[in-house]
Each structure stands twice: as C-alpha cells, then as structure tokens.
Amino acid sequence: MALIVVKFGGTSVADVARIEVAAGKVAQEVARGNKVVVVVSAMAGVTNQLVAYCDQLGKLYDAREYDAIVASGEQVTSGLMALALQKRGLNARSFQGWQIPIITDDRHGNARVQKINAALLQERLQTGEIIVVPGFQGITADQRITTLGRGGSDTTAVALAAALQADRCDIYTDVDGVYTTDPRIVPKARKIKKISYEEMIEMASLGAKVLQIRSVETAMQDHVAVQVLSTFEDHVGSDLPGTLVVKDEDIMEKNVVTGIAYSRNEAKVTLMKVPDRPGIAAQIFEPMADAAVNVDMIVQNISADSEATDITFTIVATDVPKALKALESIESLKGVEIRVDEDVAKVSIVGIGMISHHGVASLMFRTLADKGINIQVISTSEIKISVLIQKDYMELAVRALHEAYGLEEGG
Amino acid sequence: MALIVVKFGGTSVADVARIEVAAGKVAQEVARGNKVVVVVSAMAGVTNQLVAYCDQLGKLYDAREYDAIVASGEQVTSGLMALALQKRGLNARSFQGWQIPIITDDRHGNARVQKINAALLQERLQTGEIIVVPGFQGITADQRITTLGRGGSDTTAVALAAALQADRCDIYTDVDGVYTTDPRIVPKARKIKKISYEEMIEMASLGAKVLQIRSVETAMQDHVAVQVLSTFEDHVGSDLPGTLVVKDEDIMEKNVVTGIAYSRNEAKVTLMKVPDRPGIAAQIFEPMADAAVNVDMIVQNISADSEATDITFTIVATDVPKALKALESIESLKGVEIRVDEDVAKVSIVGIGMISHHGVASLMFRTLADKGINIQVISTSEIKISVLIQKDYMELAVRALHEAYGLEEGG
Numbered sequence: 001m002a003l004i005v006v007k008f009g010g011t012s013v014a015d016v017a018r019i020e021v022a023a024g025k026v027a028q029e030v031a032r033g034n035k036v037v038v039v040v041s042a043m044a045g046v047t048n049q050l051v052a053y054c055d056q057l058g059k060l061y062d063a064r065e066y067d068a069i070v071a072s073g074e075q076v077t078s079g080l081m082a083l084a085l086q087k088r089g090l091n092a093r094s095f096q097g098w099q100i101p102i103i104t105d106d107r108h109g110n111a112r113v114q115k116i117n118a119a120l121l122q123e124r125l126q127t128g129e130i131i132v133v134p135g136f137q138g139i140t141a142d143q144r145i146t147t148l149g150r151g152g153s154d155t156t157a158v159a160l161a162a163a164l165q166a167d168r169c170d171i172y173t174d175v176d177g178v179y180t181t182d183p184r185i186v187p188k189a190r191k192i193k194k195i196s197y198e199e200m201i202e203m204a205s206l207g208a209k210v211l212q213i214r215s216v217e218t219a220m221q222d223h224v225a226v227q228v229l230s231t232f233e234d235h236v237g238s239d240l241p242g243t244l245v246v247k248d249e250d251i252m253e254k255n256v257v258t259g260i261a262y263s264r265n266e267a268k269v270t271l272m273k274v275p276d277r278p279g280i281a282a283q284i285f286e287p288m289a290d291a292a293v294n295v296d297m298i299v300q301n302i303s304a305d306s307e308a309t310d311i312t313f314t315i316v317a318t319d320v321p322k323a324l325k326a327l328e329s330i331e332s333l334k335g336v337e338i339r340v341d342e343d344v345a346k347v348s349i350v351g352i353g354m355i356s357h358h359g360v361a362s363l364m365f366r367t368l369a370d371k372g373i374n375i376q377v378i379s380t381s382e383i384k385i386s387v388l389i390q391k392d393y394m395e396l397a398v399r400a401l402h403e404a405y406g407l408e409e410g411g
Numbered sequence: 412m413a414l415i416v417v418k419f420g421g422t423s424v425a426d427v428a429r430i431e432v433a434a435g436k437v438a439q440e441v442a443r444g445n446k447v448v449v450v451v452s453a454m455a456g457v458t459n460q461l462v463a464y465c466d467q468l469g470k471l472y473d474a475r476e477y478d479a480i481v482a483s484g485e486q487v488t489s490g491l492m493a494l495a496l497q498k499r500g501l502n503a504r505s506f507q508g509w510q511i512p513i514i515t516d517d518r519h520g521n522a523r524v525q526k527i528n529a530a531l532l533q534e535r536l537q538t539g540e541i542i543v544v545p546g547f548q549g550i551t552a553d554q555r556i557t558t559l560g561r562g563g564s565d566t567t568a569v570a571l572a573a574a575l576q577a578d579r580c581d582i583y584t585d586v587d588g589v590y591t592t593d594p595r596i597v598p599k600a601r602k603i604k605k606i607s608y609e610e611m612i613e614m615a616s617l618g619a620k621v622l623q624i625r626s627v628e629t630a631m632q633d634h635v636a637v638q639v640l641s642t643f644e645d646h647v648g649s650d651l652p653g654t655l656v657v658k659d660e661d662i663m664e665k666n667v668v669t670g671i672a673y674s675r676n677e678a679k680v681t682l683m684k685v686p687d688r689p690g691i692a693a694q695i696f697e698p699m700a701d702a703a704v705n706v707d708m709i710v711q712n713i714s715a716d717s718e719a720t721d722i723t724f725t726i727v728a729t730d731v732p733k734a735l736k737a738l739e740s741i742e743s744l745k746g747v748e749i750r751v752d753e754d755v756a757k758v759s760i761v762g763i764g765m766i767s768h769h770g771v772a773s774l775m776f777r778t779l780a781d782k783g784i785n786i787q788v789i790s791t792s793e794i795k796i797s798v799l800i801q802k803d804y805m806e807l808a809v810r811a812l813h814e815a816y817g818l819e820e821g822g
Contacts, residue, residue, distance in 0.1 A: 016467040050487060056427040057494040065497075068505050069490035072483035076461060079480035083468040086476075094479055098509060099554055143510055 002167040003035045003125070007135065007157035010044035011174040012231035013077050016084075022231055023084035025172060026130065030090060035125045037164065038092075039135045039157040040081050042073025059321045063108035067137075068145045071097070074134030074153065082132045092130040095121070097137035097145070102156070104138035104146045110292045111138055111146035112214070113155065116163040125164075133160060151212030158215040162222035169219065169226045170242075171211060176230035177243035178203065178210050180407040181260040185398050188408040192258065196248035199258050202350040202384040207263030216245065223247070248352050256360060257351035257405040260398050261384075264391060266296075267317040268344050268376065271327075272337040273308035283332055284311065291326040293319045296346075297379040297388060312377065314388060317342050344376065345394035348386035349401060361385050367404040373397055413578040414446045414536070418546060418568035421455040422585040423642035424488050427495075433642055434495035436583060437541065441501060446536050448575065449503075450546045450568040451492050453484025470732045474519035478548075479556045482508070485545030485564065493543045503541040506532070508548035508556070513567070515549035515557045521703045522549055522557035523625070524566065527574040536575075544571060562623030569626040573633035580630065580637045581653075582622060587641035588654035589614065589621050591818040592671040596809050599819040603669065607659035610669050613761040613795040618674030627656060634658070659763050667771060668762035668816040671809050672795075675802060677707075678728040679755045679787070682738075683748040684719035694743055695722065702737040704730045707757075708790040708799060723788065725799060728753050755787065756805035759797040760812060772796050778815040784808055 006029060008022045022040075029036045041047075050070045054061050078094040085092035100120060104111035121131055135153020138146045148155050154171055161169035178200065179189040195203070197220035205213040210228050219226045229235065229242025248254070274280055281300070288295055293315055301310045315323050320340055327333055354360045364385055368375060373396065377388040389397060402408065417440065419433045433451075440447045452458075461481045465472050489505040496503035511531060515522035532542050546564020549557045559566050565582055572580035589611065590600040606614070608631035616624040621639050630637045640646065640653025659665070685691055692711070699706055709724045726734055731751055738744055765771045775796055779786060784807065788799040800808060813819065 016464055020468075053427055053487070053491055054494060057431075057491065057498055061494050062497055062504075065490040065493045065505060068493075068507065069487050072486045075483045075486070076464070076480050079476040080464055080468065082476045082479075083465060083472050086473055087468055093473075094476060096479065096556070145507070 001033050001035060003037070003164060004029055005037045005039060005157050005161040005164070005166045005169045007039040007153060007169070007171050008041065008231060009153065009171070009173045010041045010047070012172050013040055013081070014044040016080065018231070019077070019080050019084045020087075022172065023081065023088055025231065026085060027088050027090065030130065036130050037121065037125070037160055037166070038081055038085075038130060038132045039153055039160060040074060040077040040132065041135050041153040043077055046073040046076070060325065064144050067108045067147045071134070071137040071145050071147050074136045078132045078134040085130055085132070090130055091128055092132055094132040094134070096134060098139045098143070100133070102138040102159075103141060104148070106140040106144070106146065107292055108144075108146055110149040111140075113138060113148070113159040113218075116159060118163040121160075121164060148214070149212070151209070151215070154212040154215035155218055158218045158222075158224050158226060161224045162218060166224070169224050171226060171228050172231040173210065173228060174230065174232065175210060175228070176233055176241070177228050178208065178259070180258070181398055181402050182208070182262070185395050186402045186408075189402065190407060190409045192243050194244050194246055194251050195258060196251055196352050197245060198248060198383055199350050199352050200245045202348065202381070203259050203261045206261030206346065206348040206350070206384070206386065207265075208259065208261045211245070219245065251352070254353040255351050256353040256357045257349045257407065258353075259350050260401050260405070260407070261348045261350055262394055262398050263346045264394065265317045266314050266342070266344050266346050266388065267320050268312060268314050268341040268388060269323060270339040270341070271311045271333065272339065274311050274336055275332060276307055276309040280332065281311070283330060284327070287326040287330055288323060291322050293323045293326060297377050297386065299377050314344070314346070314377065343391050344388050345391045346386055346388050347394060347397045347401065348384050349405065350384045352383050355382050363404055364401060367400050368397055371396055371400050412444050412446060414448070414575060415440055416448045416450060416568050416572040416575065416577045416580045418450040418564055418580070418582050419452065419642060420564065420582070420584045421452045421458070423583050424451055424492070425455040427491065429642070430488070430491050430495045431498075433583065434492065434499055436642065437496060438499050438501065441541065447541050448532065448536070448571055448577070449492055449496075449541060449543045450564055450571060451485060451488040451543065452546050452564040454488055457484040457487070471736065475555050478519045478558045482545070482548040482556050482558050485547045489543045489545040496541055496543070501541055502539055503543055505543045505545070507545060509550045509554070511544070513549040513570075514552060515559070517551040517555070517557065518703055519555075519557055521560040522551075524549060524559070524570040524629075527570060529574040532571075532575060559625070560623070562620070562626070565623040565626035566629055569629045569633075569635050569637060572635045573629060577635070580635050582637060582639050583642040584621060584639060585641065585643065586621060586639070587644055587652070588639050589619065589670070591669070592809055592813050593619070593673070596806050597813045600813065601818060601820045603654050605655050605657055605662050606669060607662055607763050608656060609659060609794055610761050610763050611656045613759065613792070614670050614672045617672030617757060617759040617761070617795070617797065618676070619670070619672045622656070630656065662763075665764040666762050667764040667768045668760045668818065670761050671812050671816070671818065672759045672761055673805055673809050674757045675805065676728045677725050677753070677755050677757050677799065678731050679723060679725050679752040679799060680734060681750040681752070682722045682744065683750065685722050685747055686743060687718055687720040691743065692722070694741060695738070698737040698741055699734060702733050704734045704737060708788050708797065710788050725755070725757070725788065754802050755799050756802045757797055757799050758805060758808045758812065759795050760816065761795045763794050766793050774815055775812060778811050779808055782807055782811050
C-alpha cells in the first residue's frame, strides 16, 4: 500500500462536472489499494476574480487581507471535492490550512511553508479517510491566513508529500506532461519522459508554467518523486503516463539541451546614472527583496558619466508597482531616472548536458542573429542560457532554437 | 464614546463600489467618535452560487463540507471591507470566525452561537482598530467550520453586540426600516418607528425578511437595541433614521395590529391515516428536529378510519427533501401516504396590543371570507394569528387585511 498525494489544478476543477472527473482519478488510486491525500486549486477564474476585487480597492493593498480574500477560492474547492468523493461512497473530509495547521512564514502573498502537522493527517489516513486539502493556503504562527503565491497549490502538494513521506506526488493538470517547449508555438514539440529537478526548475521559472518553481525546489530538497499528468486522459493500465521529475542520476541519457522555455511576463527596469559607489547595489536590491520582488537578470553598465553607472534588471511585469514603490523609498536614488520597458520577453535554453559540452551558447547566439533578433540582456547558469529580446520576436526565437537544437518529434 | 456594531447585508456589499459606500457609513460612525465593529454578509448572489455547487453534488450532502464551502463568501467580503476602510485611512482588519473564535454548537448549516471571545476584540478596539467580522460563520469546539443558517449574519452582529456590550447594533440593508407590510404589495404601507422584540420576531419569522428571527431572539435576551436602516440613504444629521427594535415597555402607544406578514416559501405536509396511538407525534417530530427541520403549524384531524389520524404540518419549502428523508426513516410511518403541497402561502397579523383586545381574529376571518379566500390551517399565539391559504390569493389577503386593520399611511 502506497501513499500518493494527488493535486488538481484550476482547469481540472473548473466546475462541478470536472471535480467529479477528478474525484474519479482519486477513486482509481484508492482502488489500487493506495492511501490518498488530495490537494486542490481554486476553480479556474476564481482567484483572478478575487484578485480583481482587491485591485479595485487600490494596487497597494494590505497583503494580509489580500490573503484572507484569495485563500477562500481553494476552501470552496476542497469542500466540493470532499462532497464529490463522498458521492462515490468514499470516506473523505476537507482540512483547511488553519485546521491542520500548515504553518508558513509571514511573507503574505508569497509565503513559504515552514511546518506541517503531519501527525494529525497520518492518524486520519490510518482510519482509511481520504484527506482533501486546499492548496495555496497556510497560516502564520500568529494565526493570520497566508497564501503561497501563484501556483502555490503545487508547493502545498509537494510539501505534504514530503511531510507525509509519500511515495509519489502526482500533479494533475490540463497538459499530459512537460514538453521540450510550448506546443502552441512549436507543434512538433516532444513530451519529455524524465526531467531532472534542476532542469525542471529552470523550465518552470522561465515560463513553462506546468509546475510552480518552489514546488520543484521542495521536491528536490526532500527527494519527492513528482509526476505531471493530464486529468483529461484515461490512464487506466498505463504506468507513469506523464513526465516524471527525478534526480539527475536517474536520467541515463542526458540531453545537451532538454527544452526551450520562455516568458512574456517580464519587465526591464533601468536606473539611469546611479551614483557609482560601493554598496549601491545592496541599497537597491535589499529593499526589493524586502518588498518580495524577485529580481531575475541584473546588468550593470559603465555610463558616459564616469561617476555614475546604469543598472538594468528584470522582474516579472506584475511586480512593477511594488518595485517602483520600493525604489522610490531609496534615499540614494533620489533624482535618478527610472525607465521601465515591458515590451520584452525572455527565451532560454535548458539542459543538464550543457555542463560538459562546448559551443552551446554560440549556437544560440548565431541562431538568433540569423533571424535578425537583437539580444538585450544575457544571463547564464550551469544548465541554462537566457536572453531578453523584444516581445514581438519571442515565438520566432523559440521556433528557431527548438529546431537548431534538434528537439522536434522524431528529430 | 459609544461602541456600535454595524452589519451590512448582501445587497449592501454586492460589489466593490457598494462596499466602498458601506465603508463610508462606517467612517461616519468613526467621525462621531464611536468605536465600530463591522459585520458583513457575502456579496449578493455568492452564497446562492456556492449552495448551487453543493446541490449539483446531490441534495443530501455532508453539512460539514457545505459549511466549509458557503462560509467562504463572508470571508471574501470581510477582507474587502477591511481594505476599503484602510483606503479611507482607517485602521481596520478582518477576524475570521475561527480567529476570534466564535464557538457554535455542531448543528451544521444552522448552528447557534455559544461563546464569543470578546476579550481579544475589546483589546483590539482599545487600540483604535476597526474590527471586521464575516457574518454567518463560526466553528465548533473541535474546530470545524459552521454556518448559522440563512440571514445568520444578523445573528453574528447581535451576538457580537451582546458579547461586547455594545450601545447599539445597526443592521444596514436595502430597505429603510420595517414596514407595516411589504410595500411592493401595499404601496401605502407605513414605516414603523418602534417595534417590540416580540412583534419583530413574529414579523421576521413570518416572512418580513428584514432581520433573521434568531438575531432578534438574541437581541431580546441580551437587551441589545437594534436599528434597521438603509445603506443607500444619506442619514447625515438624522438621529435613528430607521426602525428601532426595543422592549415593549419602551413603546408608549401599542397598536392592536402592528403589521401584516406573509411567506410564500411554505410547504404543507399531510400524513394520511397515521396509526392513532400515544407517542406517535413524538415519533414523527423528534426525527424532524434532529434533521434540523423547523416545523411551524401542526394540525391533527380525526380520520374517517377511527384507528388512524391525519396529521398536517407546515415547513419551509426548501426543507422538503430533508423532511421527507427524516419521515422515511420512521418505522411506524411505513406504508403511510405522505402528501406535499407547496401551492400554499402563510399570511399573519401581528400586534402586541391584541393581547388586551377582543374581536381581532374574527375581523381577520371575516375579511378573508368577504374576498372568497379559503383558510386551510389556522395557528395563533398571544401576539399573532396566522392562516395558510392558497398561494394565488396571498397578495389579495395581505392588501385586504392591511386595509381592514387601518394600517395605511395616514390611516
């Protein structure tokens, strides 16, 4: 008897009919003799609606109240999933984040799980009960509701799998696995059977929205085997039909480039002629971190004026108001011109094999140059190379790179 | 400095714009130097939508999950109200039912408040904070979410006013007070300036949907002065613009009949030829009570068959499935025919003055007879007389009675 944590995303629980389909997947798992913990997202569209209400009251709302508001979406689905399982004659009940509790830090809107009371859930699982947990939500030590950021339900699922020492965490979604790139852009994109945690983190953070990046970090840290698979396909008799995210040692044949990721939700922020003195970067980026703005690429250029420097960095476009507020509070940036450009996209090649291969980057730059695409910012890590380009060229760049690295189906 | 609990119903918080209007009422109260606790309902339509989801999964759902689902509506409004107050520069925060906590019994879907931790709220009020509390919700002693039944936010407000020893509880709604009857049926209906708790209970329970009956019972028990008033009218400078619900000693001029109430949401259940033996009524009505079905009028007739009796009672129409389920579980009713008639309405005259007057009932019966309206069931209390009639005649009956008892404006 295995213990499986299964998680259903927003499109998998978009309405009551789909919740019943999802409940059918859970029933199959139970029929195999497994214990199951179910994690659910909000019904598709609900979280957006709740965020829109908050936005109507001003962009810079109290994140604690925001969390109390948006956490309600998952609460609804958890109750409905419990009812759908009961309708199938299964013994199920919902546990809200505060009822378990799932304790997080107090970074509201983007909190991190600190501690899960697994004992309570283990006790209930022993009685044969199916536990339904709303994803995305937790509480602080002083009992205020928190949320884990967009896609946070994946993290809830993986954190529960880790806390319960589950055998696997299945993430049911509307795609049947992780692809070499977005099939809407490249129809010949291939489904990846196995991908390493490290590659998946780069793919996820770079815009392949299959799994929330933090959930993969948590999985890597706690060695949770994660499977991405589709709610809308029949997997009866199929063993591991989706994409399995595993340790890189478990992947025999390592691709130089495993996939092409992209993100349209980028903003390039340039601080013009910043006084060039030691500590200025810390003065800029510490307040951003405090405001929970994730800074991605950072480039510092020598300005024409030798006592000043231009600093460019990228953030997700939706963080622009928070970032600007943080920047405006910095004393030493008084009078500094801030330029924001949201007409940018990020395209990245990802592959654990590139550690031991040469010429990977130059093929990328040549491919883009051949298409006349200008590179604005470059950033690299051991297993990925990212470029920032003008938004209009994004699809073209993804297609050209997918072909250049031979990722097509049958390629 | 007074402490006022103010409550806004669903139409008063139907969207963000209206929540901002409601926040303006709170700001006025604060400007008068008062401390304020705000209780909010779900945004209009939200609870119905959530109940509809549950219904799609079958009528006889687990009430504990139902409560977890429907309580979420008020959670959303509480956060939005806190944000709207903050936008006005006021110091406000939401407290969910479980965070206070508001402890109830475990009668899910129709729970009763047992205990409120007032100390926490008093402490926060001392700091000048405005407390926003979602109505309708509580938790059981073992931490499961409960709801107080339809209109339960009124009860939350009154229970909080009692626990905090507030000076007044203002119920903001979409009408400007309690009327002698529904102005949509009788345009000349008059607004009542003062009404006794007892009369208000009869008016509310009989279909004048201004206040939930249980909230008035709580108010009566704990001597909470309750005002019903409109969110959509400007009351600046007006002292007590709505209807005040008070002790009957505080009403100088007692009307024989204060108002005419009605309810369309009635069902008449008849059990045909029930074995006529001692204890049969208990065997029928105890399971109904256990199923949280409120039985209203009860009539027992001698049947043609002398060893059996017909029993007729009325319940709210929405309770029919629960009631039928409870009846089917009763051993001694096996084989008994059950007839349900939802083509009925209840019309009642209410007045604290009828205790000391004669001829009140006969005027009612004569008035209905003159209009050719057949009375199916009669039930009386010290301060009200109710009749069950065919639904089609309800408006006609209300108009005729309103005129017969001289309740018109200027009448």
